[in-house]
Amino acid sequence: MTEKANILDEQAIGRALTRIAHEIIERNKGIDDCILVGIKTRGAYLADRLSKKIEQIEGKKIRSGELDITLYRDDLQTKHADNEPHVHQVDISHDVNERKVVLVDDVLYTGRTVRAAMDAVMDLGRPSQIQLAVLVDRGHRELPIRPDFVGKNIPTSSLERVVVNLHETDDEDSVTIHSKK
Template structure:
């Protein structure tokens, strides 16, 4: 088994999210018509943290929600046919139509999760724009998808594993590779 290397510690994650929050505000000229949508599971926690940073900077709360992409995955048919998909629920409390939706996720890899999230958002309405914020971009895209906001670019091989641990579910904040 390969040894684990820490790529981002708690402070580095905090700095990356603060930088992304500033980039989001600069690019979108504030929070008007903006919705942060976390992709279940860790994207939700990162989206919440981004929302807190944006509120600290702007002095106003940004709209947010969470999306479950389970039924939009293109690999559902490859899973065991007897297993029912475990739905975690989508909760976006405002209409996405004509809003800028920023999808938030932990790791961008093949792009298939993001494609599924875009499909799920489009089923809820027609946003004026969809942007993507990720903590780690590890490369190896299979679809023409790129992140608008990236915490850290990490060139990886396909056999390496990138783990994002967040205190909300893992009791620690770190990104590691093995």
């Protein structure tokens, strides 16, 4: 894989997350009925960052949690043909019933990860609403899913890959586009 372009640096990611935090608060008229849920791995780190920004703005903590959607993936058989069991973890200690759940992920592509996350949330209860916040929307949807909050829209080719690096996992914050060939 060859790097083609650096799209977001650390400052741009910080600005995008600050804007998304403000938009979440504004759209929901505060945070009292909201739960931020990060989709592991990078979505969970982004949700944690959003949670801290929202707390700075609102002066109080927002409910939060994270989930691992591995067992909810519709492509589990093709990705894991070895039929090895994969651990499914949901770390949401708050009741989702009648709450606004804001799913957080790093990149929105086909929509399959988000569909799996919605299935996982619905297994926990009946939220009043599910919203989606993503750092990058790259297009190429296979399912009718659209984000409510977007850090950056990046039109891509299906022959490209969007790579999100975060300090928590990669020792730097950046979003780059790579060529698959």
